[in-house]
Amino acid sequence: MTRKHTFVGAYAHSDNKRQLSVCFGFLTIENGKITQKGSIEEFEELLSSGKFSEHIVINLSDSQLIIPGFIDCHIHAPQFPNIGLGLDRPLLEWLDKYTFPLEKKYSDTVFASKVYDQVVQRLLKNGTTTACYFGSLHLDGTLELVKSVLKYHQRAFVGKVSMNLQNDAGYYNSTEKELQDAEEFVQKVLDYKNELIQPVVTPRFAVSCDHQLLSGLAMIANKYGCSMQSHVCENLKEINYVLEINPRCKSYCEVYDKSKILHEKCIMAHAVHLTDEEIDLLSKKRVSIAHCPASNTRLKSGLCPVRKLLDNNIIVGLGTDVSGGDSATILDAVRRTMDVSTCLELQGADNYSLDWKEAFYLATLGGAKALNLDDKIGNFEVGKDFDALLIDAYAPDGPIDEYEYSVDENKEEHAVSLLQRFIYLGDDRNILQVYVKGKSVKTI
């Protein structure tokens, strides 16, 4: 969108208090940014005074609305070929049996490029305008993911995975090589000088990285001002193993804390089995959590107490966590977030479940905060980039009868129903357009 575009109709987004805000009015986009918004009355006034003569005006239909693009805070791009496969083992066995052997293949940059082009296009089609990716151990292979992200104009963090401890698949490197490759990767991504893409320093987890590597990576992140990502307290056997190989630490989080990787630019996936002390520590250090309900249940790791994390002022976003997670769409993560929190409520935690509006917040503004991007994206404040989805709650068939679809007199309430329907029932067919920084990017 190089010219001025004005959308007229309903839009919905979240505020900082996790409340849903639905408006019936207009949004103006110039050079990828939201420059103006207001009511229908204000739009009509501006229109009749000729102020919108240079704008392309897009009138939304009664079944359409604009929402912020989805943010996937945790996804393993190289694991895409394994989606829906091999979920019969718990985490550590699953990694050794299925995941490391697949990830090893990304030493082949031709294979990597082919898969990554598909991953990025698939995510955009599903409405994921921003993704925080784990790549593989390979420097060149992971640079192919960077190229795919740039090619299809997605907003992303991309991390070359670092591992220096032995595993059965032989999928690790020496500490020296890992530190050298991690730094070179960061430099190469920064050399693109493209504001949509950032490197993220990515120690896989404390099962695959020793203190020397973890602290060396923390220094690299600090030197270049980069974010970091990893996994924490996903599975009980994983936690026991980490404590076994780090006998001086009392908790998993202490292992990371000693390596100086816990800070406000750090996002940790899972956090299913944190102790109260660890919740306190992560909250104090302002570490964010990527909640991955699909993999937490598929790999039988546990039910993450998201409400408890939020009540302790921890910022939470959502992750699909392909391929421990079996779906590449954040809509699925939204639904599973509701279901997991309801299971916890049914087990006795009062007022525990998260409703669809809160889950929608986690998928949008919550994710933006978790990635420290909320000054740029996450909702429709004037001055932010226009990363958004144009959805039609009744595509592709349309409503069946008046009972199913009645346009409420109150346009805002009608829009709430449209969004609710999309959150519970929608899929990629309901996503008509995907915009990243104002540019239409849906290619398949």
Ligand SMILES: O=c1[nH]c(=O)c2nc[nH]c2[nH]1
């Ligand atoms: O769900 C997960 N997927 C992974 O690839 C991984 N690596 C470490 N821990 C992990 N958890």
